Amino acid sequence: MIPSRPDFNNLPSRNEGIAQILKGSDVDLTKLPLFLHHEHDGNAYIQDTSVVSRDPDTGLINWGIYRLMFRSKDETNVDMRNDSHKARIHARKYQARGIDMPVAVVIGGPALDKIASMFTVQNTDDWDVLGGFYGAPAKVVKCETSDLTVPANAEIVIEGRIMTTEGWVFDEGPYGEFTGTYGGGLPCNCRLKVDCITYRKGGIYQHATIGGLHPGRTDMAVWNSTIEADIFSALKSAGIQVLDVYIPGNGSTNVAYARIKTVGGGDAKQALGIMLTCSRQWLPKIAYVFDEDVDIFDPDRVMWAFAWRFDPGRDTLILPGQNVLPLEPMCNANKPPVNLSKIGFDCTIPLVGGFDVLSFAACKVTPPLGGAPSGIAGMSEDDIATSMESFIKEAPRSWLEILTRFSGQPYPLVYRAFGRLRHRLGRMADDRPTYPYTLSDSCFVEGKK
Ligand SMILES: Cc1cc2nc3c(=O)[nH]c(=O)nc-3n(C[C@H](O)[C@H](O)[C@H](O)COP(=O)(O)O)c2cc1C
Structure with missing residues (x-):
């Protein structure tokens, strides 16, 4: 306001x-x-x-x-x-x-x-x-x-x-x-x-630094927020479910990331087109779109998603003849028109084409499960097996859910009790002849398929 x-x-x-x-x-x-x-x-x-x-x-x-x-x-x-x-x-x-x-x-x-x-x-x-x-x-x-x-x-x-x-x-x-x-x-x-x-009186002479070998760490950073805002509002008004936009410092303002919630097969490509063309600053030249589970502020996660969710042949968008900054080294600022091609990388999981979502899921390392909660009653292997069976009958359970449920019981007993049930259990995905799998497909269900 x-x-x-x-x-x-x-x-x-x-x-x-x-x-x-x-x-x-x-x-x-x-x-x-x-x-x-x-x-x-x-x-x-x-x-x-x-x-x-x-x-x-x-x-x-x-x-x-x-x-x-x-x-x-x-x-x-x-x-x-x-x-x-x-x-x-x-x-x-x-x-x-x-x-x-x-x-x-x-x-x-x-x-x-x-x-x-x-x-x-x-x-x-x-x-x-x-x-x-x-x-x-x-x-x-x-x-x-x-x-x-x-x-x-x-x-x-x-x-x-x-x-x-x-x-x-x-x-x-x-x-x-x-x-x-x-x-x-x-x-x-x-x-x-x-x-x-x-x-x-006592006026302070302030100075700004740009350029150098690490331009992303200079005062130019104040510029990025306006480009982020341009992109965010353009995506939003186009109906893209945008969650975050980030101009990473080390791309010196010419690279942008967006994190979106895809609801249709074309969302990510549409988002790329918007990101590359919407800002009055004519930036960025390079754009990436990621799914909502990727933290775009974490360079490791960004590079990981680019490495494993991106198919160069299918997921690259090139826009020729775009307005770019006159100081692009590849343009001659004194001889307009100044234009170059721009490129977008769709790093989202494909929603079409029979892809297996589980294969794309980030595999987080689990922290060690805690020791015995205070006051927990010790169970025998038989008790654990009976309780585990009804737990799995209630609903499909992942191995993490099973371990968490019996956290505090001696782990050899938990593993042995599970071993007694295993031959009667199946996986949720067992009765699905085709892709796509979902993350819950790895859960154990009662009854071997
Ligand atoms: C530290 C710093 C130095 C800048 N130097 C220039 C410059 O010399 N020439 C220029 O055209 N833009 C420069 N910019 C970018 C403009 O200030 C920026 O595009 C701004 O949005 C222009 O606003 P306006 O179009 O409302 O005047 C600089 C930005 C920063 C943060």
Whole structure:
């Protein structure tokens, strides 16, 4: 639920609580900590940078993280190459009007703000989305040099204009991407002209890290939740019984898992098609669907299900010519169209084709059954055999159920009593000439078949 919006006509000025405002010739980005992130980067980057802009058509605010590369003391580049990203959509609108785009760049801030900034809710102001995350109207204040607004608790804000009138003509990068590569090579991007920098008293310069040899352990993780949400809601609205969606960190955002309850033979393939195409982020390129008994947050279970429930010939879905991120290493970002094929792996147990469900079941190791419950009366082998017989007559029983029932009795007696009955017992599945078996088919029943 999105709470009511703040009173935008009655906002406090950001001036309150600001220790320093740098304008004109005082603007100097080298007052910020600047450093190289990856060995082949084109220059120092300021990365934990939520860029705020206003849609010139609707007046709605957008914010999202877009990296800034240092150019000179009052200018940076801004990476805005993805056609589906809002800042670029706004910038294109300003460009079409022949004016530069006013922006405010919020450095740092609470992790929840970062996650909120990743979400795009159509026809909704991003401060409403932020309020939705906090369950209260977002507290925002006016900027110094434009009518943009920023969170009231912002530590450092860079105000300026993205020079859309000049176009996407300034070389930017290379930059060690969230992919763990220099994907995108040497792109051309817009320039940001800085008009003002404001610092809060004791303001904290926060920095984000992406790329490296373990990109899944970086700040890029805040992005994954928006892709997970896109996929979850798309699956749900298509009628798929989705239980979990997960973007595992080590797939650097290009791999997604879904856990579903299949009710028809085509569910998993349909889910794969949706997962690969539904997100406005154009991710992921690779998707897996698993049954409800697979813990998709456990890499061991995921790899196990992929190894034993997946038939490459039958369970692979390939979608050619799909939109992907421009920084895919296999695409040339500067020469659109950027598209690649996408692939899905159906790792669910087939519901059709006479498959034996029991063969696919995960065989959990049983913990040792506990010792004698206190106060249990010792039984003779005869008593156990009689009691076991009526227990099995009552209903088909698995071996685990039988052992549990007689837990606490000396186990040699339990095994011997069972041995006396075994020749008169059958398995539930014995009278079934064909597949599929079910998990209960392994239970013992009275009467040998
Ligand atoms: C740490 C971090 C850095 C990012 N850097 C960029 C970037 O430089 N350029 C870009 O287009 N997207 C970047 N993103 C992704 C966008 O911020 C993300 O797609 C966001 O949803 C865009 O929102 P918007 O379309 O509402 O503006 C980054 C995300 C994170 C978490």
